[in-house]
Amino acid sequence: MARASDAKTQTRIQREKKQIILEAALEVFSAHGYKGATLEQIANQSNLSKPNLLYYFDSKEGIFQRLIEELLVSWLDPLRKFSATGNPVEEICAYVQRKLEMARDYPRESRLFATEIIQGAKHIHPQLAGPLKQLVDDKAEIIEYWAHSGAINPVDPYHLLFSIWSTTQHYADFSSQVNAILGHNAPNWFVDASAHLDRMFRAMLTPPTKA
Template sequence: MGINRDTPGRKPRTRIQKKNTEAILDAALDVFSQYGFRGSTLDQIAKAAGLSKPNLLYYFPSKVAIHRALIDELMQNWLDPLRKMQADGEPVEEILAYVLRKLEMAREFPRESRLFANEIVQGAPNIMDKIEGELKTLVEEKAAVINGWIASGALAPVDPYHLIFSIWSTTQHYADFDVQVRGILKPEGDAHFKDAEAYLDTLFRRMLTPPAG
């Protein structure tokens, strides 16, 4: 996700330390996205990273510290597509561009999406401050932009909050329920994402385009 992992906890000073930090975070992403925070253990993460548990604890003092490092990185990347929605752009196209950015993230970063989904399902114990803080602030900012577009007649009337929620659900579904989607469609690789892109473009374009006249 273009994440900078040079300083998650204890700052790496050597190539080996950077390599081990990457290994730990990548392994933790696999473990957490599969088992959730509560179902994961330091032993699982250490084994997946190819390190001993004491070696892992040199870099991160606890499971919470590893999870928090991943969540902090994830939240910044998760918010970027919404931040790119520009108030001075063409409303329908700006929203559709956001939809496609979210769908692309579902294709490129399914583990990260499942990590976030698992955290939410468990009550968001480690990120509620971020949900009620920077995420809420950003959503309110973009909701105001959408309401402005509606008021100007450039966008069909729609509840901006539920619009954003529906974009999340229709795009992240392809990551969080990947097994179900693939089990039904049996796609060749990621070919189904092109079909999803066309479908979502039609769905949201029809809903958002103001009536003629």
């Protein structure tokens, strides 16, 4: 059977259908993870039949891999913007804010990524060990230079990045917990979290002579 992906040039309708499927798959995968998701669930969420879905993607893994590829592009973007030529404390705090904005604006993508990691990262290990590790190593080298030069307080660059990821992505990955605890204040979490995390990381990083 011919597939939409076989054509060198897809029509507008084919592109739109594939985006509908990817949007539906994001909803299903972020809720159930790769193992728990099924093609039937994705088809139902897409308002398509399973055979129609399989015209556009040949397998559940194919859909998932396409989602992960697109996710990693946006996921790494905030770290790519991290500049070695800027003010060290401001650069790191700006990165914290960009990661928090992603938790606010892309909670399903964050949960999809977290679920895949928890389940062993089978489908994204090459990306983690390749592009992500290289980018993190590059930025860790910058942070380490800043620490050794006294521009920021001594800090392990890798554990600093892990701390930023955990404190920002918490608001997406554990949104049910956040909402349950904050109650009627939950809609305002971003403003309060933004101020709190900025104070916390700024206080940790700023040398006494520059405070």
